[in-house]
Amino acid sequence: MSNLRSGGTERSYHHGHLRHALVDSAVSAARSGGPEAVVLRAATRKAGVSAGAAYRHFADRDDLLRAVARRCLDHMGDLIERRLDEAEPLPGSDGAWRRLHVAGRAYVEFAINEPGWFHTAFAIPVEAQPRREGGNRGLFQILVDVLDQLVTTGAITPEARLRAEYVAWSSVHGIATLVTGGSLRDLPPAERDASIDRVVRSVTFQVDNVGNLPI
Amino acid sequence: MSNLRSGGTERSYHHGHLRHALVDSAVSAARSGGPEAVVLRAATRKAGVSAGAAYRHFADRDDLLRAVARRCLDHMGDLIERRLDEAEPLPGSDGAWRRLHVAGRAYVEFAINEPGWFHTAFAIPVEAQPRREGGNRGLFQILVDVLDQLVTTGAITPEARLRAEYVAWSSVHGIATLVTGGSLRDLPPAERDASIDRVVRSVTFQVDNVGNLPI
DNA sequence: GCTATGATGTAAACGGTGTCTACATTGTAG
DNA sequence: CTACAATGTAGACACCGTTTACATCATAGC
Numbered sequence: 001m002s003n004l005r006s007g008g009t010e011r012s013y014h015h016g017h018l019r020h021a022l023v024d025s026a027v028s029a030a031r032s033g034g035p036e037a038v039v040l041r042a043a044t045r046k047a048g049v050s051a052g053a054a055y056r057h058f059a060d061r062d063d064l065l066r067a068v069a070r071r072c073l074d075h076m077g078d079l080i081e082r083r084l085d086e087a088e089p090l091p092g093s094d095g096a097w098r099r100l101h102v103a104g105r106a107y108v109e110f111a112i113n114e115p116g117w118f119h120t121a122f123a124i125p126v127e128a129q130p131r132r133e134g135g136n137r138g139l140f141q142i143l144v145d146v147l148d149q150l151v152t153t154g155a156i157t158p159e160a161r162l163r164a165e166y167v168a169w170s171s172v173h174g175i176a177t178l179v180t181g182g183s184l185r186d187l188p189p190a191e192r193d194a195s196i197d198r199v200v201r202s203v204t205f206q207v208d209n210v211g212n213l214p215i
Numbered sequence: 216m217s218n219l220r221s222g223g224t225e226r227s228y229h230h231g232h233l234r235h236a237l238v239d240s241a242v243s244a245a246r247s248g249g250p251e252a253v254v255l256r257a258a259t260r261k262a263g264v265s266a267g268a269a270y271r272h273f274a275d276r277d278d279l280l281r282a283v284a285r286r287c288l289d290h291m292g293d294l295i296e297r298r299l300d301e302a303e304p305l306p307g308s309d310g311a312w313r314r315l316h317v318a319g320r321a322y323v324e325f326a327i328n329e330p331g332w333f334h335t336a337f338a339i340p341v342e343a344q345p346r347r348e349g350g351n352r353g354l355f356q357i358l359v360d361v362l363d364q365l366v367t368t369g370a371i372t373p374e375a376r377l378r379a380e381y382v383a384w385s386s387v388h389g390i391a392t393l394v395t396g397g398s399l400r401d402l403p404p405a406e407r408d409a410s411i412d413r414v415v416r417s418v419t420f421q422v423d424n425v426g427n428l429p430i
Numbered sequence: 431g432c433t434a435t436g437a438t439g440t441a442a443a444c445g446g447t448g449t450c451t452a453c454a455t456t457g458t459a460g
Numbered sequence: 461c462t463a464c465a466a467t468g469t470a471g472a473c474a475c476c477g478t479t480t481a482c483a484t485c486a487t488a489g490c
Binding site (some may be wrong): 210 | 223335340355377378381382384385386387388389390392393396397398399400401409410413414417418420421422423425
Binding site (some may be wrong): 014015018049050051053056057152 | 437438439440441451
């Protein structure tokens with residue numbers, strides 16, 4: 001199986017799809033080992049190619065890591081879109097609230113089921129890419145759309161909409177990182193799930209209430 | 216300055232405070248370079264000692280990183296305690312809310328002013344250590360105490376207190392990570408600060424409101 | 431069809447890293 | 461004073477990212 005293309009045909013001097021093969025291999029490694037597991041030489045080895053060959057397709061290791069992170073973000077977006085599609089379509093503001101809730105739960109669900117990919121997705125900054133053919137909208141855009149629906153359905157005021165992305169995202173991203181490898185990684189599963197539920201539910205109040213503190 | 220103790224005295228075969236020296240050096244490196252900058256060999260070099268010497272004091276590199284992370288957490292706790300001490304002491308529930316707010320702001324303040332230390336603090340899981348002589352209470356305990364005061368002052372019900380740690384911590388930790396090196400790292404400072412403010416303020420509503428969603 | 435050229439892969443090296451092993455030196459308990 | 465445990469050294473090993481000079485290939489233009 002070494003030195004063969006994934007198809008199984010004997011390969012000649014040129015690989016043909018090396019860039020893709022390297023990313024595939026690194027994505028697979030990141031799934032179980034996180035960002036630290038994406039290592040250039042290992043990827044080239046699995047592709048049956050010399051180490052230097054990688055530099056025909058990536059400027060450096062970070063460049064590969066960025067490509068891997070993009071794929072992880074894609075997987076994440078895919079799951080969230082899928083969960084949104086599965087959600088029962090409630091009319092009006094109820095539906096909008098429901099979608100915010102579903103998206104938040106899916107975000108944490110991905111982090112828990114694919115911690116390696118989740119950590120890799122945020123291990124390196126990656127500029128927003130234009131929407132790919134058949135790809136999802138991207139994490140941030142999904143969130144923006146869901147929040148916009150809260151306004152159009154009259155669930156919240158335009159004032160509450162202001163910077164609501166950051167509020168919602170912070171909560172969900174925070175609990176996801178703390179629970180997967182962070183300081184809360186050893187929480188018993190039941191307590192962990194209850195905490196996630198509490199946090200995701202609380203996003204509602206966070207987004208809905210805007211204004212000055214009483215003090 | 217090489218091969219000399221920090222005091223300046225010529226050192227003999229034994230260093231005397233090597234463990235401390237290595238941690239100091241690594242903490243200093245982490246301040247500007249984050250967790251990736253804590254490298255064993257560099258630390259031993261700066262201590263004027265051979266690479267292997269480190270293994271008399273640390274099981275491996277992660278063991279050193281853990282020690283560094285603890286110091287970073289200490290620094291974080293110190294700042295938060297300081298900010299809490301500086302806060303004007305309001306009576307009753309107003310004071311309790313104020314303290315929650317101040318602690319949250321201090322948390323993000325540390326992350327922004329010391330991103331290297333902040334990321335190092337959470338780069339590796341570190342078990343809660345018993346309170347050190349003269350040290351702070353530890354991040355989590357500070358939060359617990361602040362939230363308990365919300366109950367004792369009657370600001371929130373015991374029901375709302377349940378798992379409030381996770382709610383408050385998630386928001387604040389989330390915005391801190393997103394804004395320092397995360398996906399929101401390029402936010403213009405004004406927008407960034409406004410977002411932080413919005414998030415920290417929203418913690419109030421998050422903690423205060425508990426119950427089922429309308430849907 | 432032949433060939434110049436750019437794209438892609440190779441081989442070998444470099445410096446850096448974490449880690450181990452066998453050995454040297456030193457403080458200290460008995 | 462001496463045996464021993466603690467601590468530091470020297471040198472090796474495998475691995476990593478990265479660079480350089482060179483080999484092979486696809487193909488555009490004659």
